[in-house]
Amino acid sequence: MTDRLRQHLKFFTDLTDPEWQALESHLQVKTISRKDFLVQQGEKATEIGFLLSGSCRVFYDKDGEEWTTYFCFENNLVAAYASCLTGQPSTLNIQALEDCELLFFKYETLAALYRQFPVYETFARKLAEYLFMGLDVRLAEQLMLSPEERYLKFLGSPAKRKITERIPQQYIASYLGITPVSLSRIRRRIISS
Amino acid sequence: MTDRLRQHLKFFTDLTDPEWQALESHLQVKTISRKDFLVQQGEKATEIGFLLSGSCRVFYDKDGEEWTTYFCFENNLVAAYASCLTGQPSTLNIQALEDCELLFFKYETLAALYRQFPVYETFARKLAEYLFMGLDVRLAEQLMLSPEERYLKFLGSPAKRKITERIPQQYIASYLGITPVSLSRIRRRIISS
DNA sequence: GCAACTTCTTAACAAAAGATAACGAATCAG
DNA sequence: CTGATTCGTTATCTTTTGTTAAGAAGTTGC
Numbered sequence: 001m002t003d004r005l006r007q008h009l010k011f012f013t014d015l016t017d018p019e020w021q022a023l024e025s026h027l028q029v030k031t032i033s034r035k036d037f038l039v040q041q042g043e044k045a046t047e048i049g050f051l052l053s054g055s056c057r058v059f060y061d062k063d064g065e066e067w068t069t070y071f072c073f074e075n076n077l078v079a080a081y082a083s084c085l086t087g088q089p090s091t092l093n094i095q096a097l098e099d100c101e102l103l104f105f106k107y108e109t110l111a112a113l114y115r116q117f118p119v120y121e122t123f124a125r126k127l128a129e130y131l132f133m134g135l136d137v138r139l140a141e142q143l144m145l146s147p148e149e150r151y152l153k154f155l156g157s158p159a160k161r162k163i164t165e166r167i168p169q170q171y172i173a174s175y176l177g178i179t180p181v182s183l184s185r186i187r188r189r190i191i192s193s
Numbered sequence: 194m195t196d197r198l199r200q201h202l203k204f205f206t207d208l209t210d211p212e213w214q215a216l217e218s219h220l221q222v223k224t225i226s227r228k229d230f231l232v233q234q235g236e237k238a239t240e241i242g243f244l245l246s247g248s249c250r251v252f253y254d255k256d257g258e259e260w261t262t263y264f265c266f267e268n269n270l271v272a273a274y275a276s277c278l279t280g281q282p283s284t285l286n287i288q289a290l291e292d293c294e295l296l297f298f299k300y301e302t303l304a305a306l307y308r309q310f311p312v313y314e315t316f317a318r319k320l321a322e323y324l325f326m327g328l329d330v331r332l333a334e335q336l337m338l339s340p341e342e343r344y345l346k347f348l349g350s351p352a353k354r355k356i357t358e359r360i361p362q363q364y365i366a367s368y369l370g371i372t373p374v375s376l377s378r379i380r381r382r383i384i385s386s
Numbered sequence: 387g388c389a390a391c392t393t394c395t396t397a398a399c400a401a402a403a404g405a406t407a408a409c410g411a412a413t414c415a416g
Numbered sequence: 417c418t419g420a421t422t423c424g425t426t427a428t429c430t431t432t433t434g435t436t437a438a439g440a441a442g443t444t445g446c
Contacts, residue, residue, distance in 0.1 A: 060333050067337040069329075082326045091333070114315075121314050122307075128321035133275050135328035136262075140253050140284070142335050143370045144260040147433085168393065177336045182433055184395055340403080362424065375403055377425050 002027055005050045005103055008075055012126040019117045026109045031101045038078065038094040038102075045080035045090045047104045054100030057171055060092050068175040069138075071097075071167060078102070081131065097167060147178045148186050195220055198243045198296055201268055205319040212310045219302045224294045231271065231287040231295075238273035238283045240297045247293030250364055253285050261368040262331075264290075264360065271295070274324065290360060340371045341379050 002024050009015060015023075032038060032054075039045045041061055051074045058070040058078070069092065072078040083090035084107035113120040141150055154176065155164065164172065173183035195217050202208060208216075225231060225247075232238045234254055244267045251263040251271070262285065265271040276283035277300035306313040334343055347369065348357065357365065366376035 060337055062337045065337065067333070069332060069336065082329050085322050085326065118311055118314065121311065121318060125314060125318035125321055128318055128325050129278050132321050132325040132328060133278065135325060135332055136275050139262060139328055139332050139335065140260070142332065143262065144253055144255045144258065170393070179434060180394075181396085181435080185433085188395080361422085363422095372404060373424075374405080374426090378403085381425080 001029075001052065002103060004052065004075060008050065008077070009123065012130070013119055013123045015119060015123075019119050022113060022117060023105065023109070023120075026105045027103050028105070029101070029103055031099070032096050034096050034099050036096050038096065038100075039080040039083070039090050039092070041091055041093050042089050044087065045083035046107055048077060048079045048081070048084065048107055048110065049102045049104040050077055051075065052101040052103060054096060054098040054102075055166060056094050056096050056100065057167070058092055058094050059171075059174065066093075066174055067177070068171050071171075071175070073166075077127075079107075097171075142177060147176055147182065148189065150176045151183065151186055152190070194222075194245065195296060197245065197268060201243065201270070202316065205323070206312055206316045208312060208316075212312050215306060215310060216298065216302070216313075219298045220296050221298070222294070222296055224292070225289050227289050227292050229289050231289065231293075232273040232276070232283050232285070234284055234286050235282050237280065238276035239300055241270060241272040241274070241277065241300055241303065242295045242297040243270055244268065245294040245296060247289060247291040247295075248359060249287050249289055249293065250360070251285055251287050252364075252367065259286075259367055260370070261364050264364075264368070266359075270320075272300075290364075335370060340369055340375065341382065343369045344376065344379055345383070 005027070006015065006020055006024070009020075038049060038056060051072060053074050055074070056072045056078050057068050058072065058080075059066045059068040061067075072094075078094060080090040080092055080094060083092075110120060110124065114124065141153060145153065151172075154172065169183060170180040173180045176183065178186075198220070199208065199213055199217070202213075231242060231249060244265060246267050248267070249265045249271050250261050251265065251273075252259045252261040265287075271287060273283040273285055273287060276285075303313060303317065307317065334346060338346065344365075347365065362376060363373040366373045369376065371379075
C-alpha cells in the first residue's frame with residue numbers, strides 16, 4: 001500500500017531502500033468521511049497526506065464565500081503546505097469531497113530527514129519547485145483568461161476533465177473565480193454555439 | 194557590491210565564506226536600459242539576476258495584452274525561474290522599467306553548487322518555498338477579492354506602496370488583472386468616498 | 387423508501403467591467 | 417527647447433457578472 005506513495009515520490013527523486021524506509025517507518029493511515037475536514041483554517045497544519053482513494057478540495061473561506069485553489073485525487077499529495085512551512089495557522093481549508101483513505105506523515109518528520117538524508121532536501125526542493133510552477137500557470141490563467149476561456153481550458157485538460165465528473169459544478173465555479181450562476185450561463189453559451 | 198547579494202541570500206540561508214565565494218566567483222555584472230528586456234518569451238532563460246538598482250516588471254503577453262505577475266526592485270532577485278527549472282522556453286517577459294544595474298549568475302552554476310555545497314540545495318529549497326508561498330497569497334487575492342479590494346490591499350502593503358510612485362498606473366492595472374480604464378474608475382470611486 | 391437537502395438552471399434586475407474614443411497633462415528624446 | 421509620444425481620466429455604449437429568488441432534478445442519509 002505504501003508502495004504507491006514511493007512510486008509517486010519517484011516523480012521528484014529516486015530513493016534508495018534505506019532512504020525510503022526512513023520515511024516509511026513514520027507513515028500512518030487514516031480514513032475520513034465525505035465533508036470531513038483534513039485541515040481547517042485557523043489551525044496549524046502539521047501533516048503531509050497522500051490520497052490512496054477519494055478526493056479533496058482545498059479552499060479559502062472569505063466570510064462564508066468559498067474559493068477553491070486546488071482539487072486533489074487519489075495518488076496525490078495533499079497538504080496545507082504553506083502552514084507546515086511557516087508554522088503559522090492555516091489560511092485554507094481541506095475538505096473531503098468523497099470518503100478518503102490516506103497515508104500521512106508529519107512535516108517535522110520530513111524536516112528531520114533533511115539532515116539525515118540529503119536526498120530529502122532535494123525532494124523538498126523539487127516539491128516546492130513543482131508547487132511554484134503549478135501556481136505560476138494557475139495565476140497566469142486567472143490573470144489573462146476570461147472566465148469562459150478558463151472554463152474551456154479547464155475542460156481541455158485531461159487531468160481535470162475527470163474532475164467535472166466527480167465534483168459539483170459550484171466548486172468548479174469557485175475554482176474558476178466566478179459564481180455558480182455565472183458558470184451555468186457560460187455553459188449554456190458554449191453549448192449553444 | 195556583491196555584499197548586497199550575500200546579505201540578501203541570508204534571508205534564505207547563511208553561507209560560510211568558502212560557500213559564498215564559490216558563487217561569488219561566478220557573478221557577472223550587466224546594465225540594461227529602460228524598456229530593454231532581460232528575458233523575452235519564447236527564449237530559454239538561463240540566468241538568475243539580482244537588481245542593484247532600477248526596477249523590472251515580469252509579465253505575460255497574450256496577443257498584445259500584457260499581464261503583470263510581479264514587480265521587482267533593487268536588492269531583489271529577478272529571473273524567469275520556471276524556465277530555468279524546466280529548460281523550456283520562457284512563457285513570460287522581464288522588462289526594465291528603469292535603467293537597471295544587476296548582478297547575475299547562470300542557473301547551471303547554482304545547480305552545480307548543489308552537489309558541491311549542500312547549503313545551496315537548502316537555499317534553492319527555501320527560495321522555491323518562498324516563491325510558492327508568495328504565489329499562493331497572490332492567487333488567493335486574485336480569486337476572492339474584487340478589483341477594488343485588490344487595489345486597496347495593494348496600496349495597504351508598504352512594500353508595494355513605493356511601486357505606485359515609480360510605476361505607471363497601467364502596469365498596476367495589469368497586475369490587478371483589470372484594464373487601465375477600470376483602475377482609473379476605481380481610483381475615482383475610492384477618492385470620492 | 388421517502389423526506390430533507392443539494393445541486394443546477396433560469397429569470398430579472400442592478401452593478402461593474404470591457405471597448406473605444408477623445409482630451410489634456412506629463413514625459414521623453416533628439 | 418520642443419514636437420512627439422505616453423499616460424491618466426472621463427464619457428458613452430455594450431457586454432458580462434453578481435445578486436436574489438424560484439423551481440425542477442438529483443442525491444443523501446436515516
